Amino acid sequence: MSAQSTATERRRIAISALARELDGSNPASSAARLSEMLDTPRQMIVSADIDGLVSAAMLASVAPSWNVVGLVASSSKWLLHPSVSNEPPAGLVAVDLFSLNHDSISNHVVKYGAKRPMLLNLRAEWQAWDAAVAVAAQKRLFAVPSIWAGTQGCYDDAAKADSSKWKYPLGTAQILLALLEAADRPPKFFDRHYLPWLVANCDGGVSTYTKYAANARVWWAVMAGAVGPASLTEQVFRLVDGMRPHDFLDTVNALDRERQASGLDPWLNDDWNLANSQATTIERCLRWLADLTGWRDPLLGGIDSFAGWVEKPVKASGAVYIGGANVTTKSTEAAAVASLQGARSALNANFYHGGFSGSRFNWIGGW
Structure with missing residues (x-):
């Protein structure tokens, strides 16, 4: 079945989900709920990839009392501020992560869906998981487009407009930017050379737009439309939508020339993902983000204290x-x-x- 056969329904799903949740005037929307949270001190746990780090830095830039206390690297180890190293505290915000027990901002698919496995105990457990997500969503902020859209993780076929094949295809940073703008708490983009491309490419957004155009061109355009024509979200979308084949590569190469001239080891690879998951690489990336963006240091205790953070296995x-x-x-x-x-x-x-x-x-x- 072709992508065109589901295009109308997929567009309807994206418009319904994003128009509802990016409506800052609606107190029940994710944008409005996030806005209410930003002036209250919160501690963040974050995925230690470029999408998670950019997202956390963006949040910290508009939330003066939100600080990162934990980073999970390669799904295998935690890097922790000493004050929380004994056990996870209550009331965390999970960034580029999803947890039933904490407010979460994530681009991932988290619900199973309607498929009924033949194994009855497994079927019951999947149903219980989805029910638990639904109950928790009534109590916590789940800024998760796949939940908004009713995306079904159990399906990945093109025939179903709500299957994971047609999930929200971009990173956490892109939807977070849209949320903050809809909440009237936009980050400042002081740099207009690297930063728009960096946000656009989080979780491979630039290549996704070309490789999976049938899906990405629905979601990204609708997201920009939901926030508005004068928004940063619109500008980032237009940057990618109108790019020439070499534009992103030219930007990658320009940054690498700056890095080489500074005599620094790389923190990003040619795809603008983290070069590796070592703590020293994460630290270099965080320092670069602070210098590039002008945003405040997101780590509790500051980046200078990062060498004293505690590493623990998952x-x-x-x-x-x-x-x-x-x-x-x-x-x-x-x-x-x-x-x-x-x-x-x-x-x-x-x-x-x-x-x-x-x-x-x-x-x-x-x-």
Whole structure:
């Protein structure tokens, strides 16, 4: 089935979700709820990739008492401010992460959906997971486009307009920018050379726009339209929509020439993802972000204290396969059910589609 056959319904889903949640005048919208939170002190846990770091820095720039206290790198280790290193505190904000137990801002797919597995215990557990997400969403801010749109993680086929095939396809940074603008708390873009491209490319946004145009050109255009024609979101969208084939590469190369002239080790690779997950690379990236953006340092205690942060392994993790050779069978059902139950206390949980080992639901715990 072609992308055109679902285009009308997909556009309707995107318009409905984004018009509702990016309406700052509606007290029930995600934009309005986020606006109410920004002046209250909060602690953030963040995915230590470029999307998470940019998103956290953007939030800290408009929320004077929001600070990062934990970074999760490669889904395997936590880097923690000493004040929280014993256990996760209550009332966290998960950035580029999703947790049932904390306010979350994330681009990931998190609900399973309507498919009914033949394994009855597994079916019941998926239904319980989705119900738990729905209940938690009534109490917490879940600024998660896949929840807004009713995206179903159990499907990845083109025939269903609400399948993960047609999920919100961009990063957390792009939807966060739209949320902050809709909330009338926009970040300042002092730099107009690198920063617009950096936000545009979070989670591979630039390549997504060309490789997956049938989906990305719906979501990004609607998101820009929901915020308004004079917005930064609109400017970033137009930058990518009108780009020439070499524009982004020219920007990548220009930054690399600056880095080489400064004698610094790289913090980004040629795709503008983090070069690696080492703490020294994360620190270099955070320093560069502060210099580039003019935004305040987002770390509790400041970047200069980062060398004293505590590294701890992720306490627990799990994966439940929904496709491929490792898909759950009767012999592995009990383990899958136990894993889904463990996800209730996770600090990050989401679906991943594709890959060599098959589509799956992943989660990681605290420390």
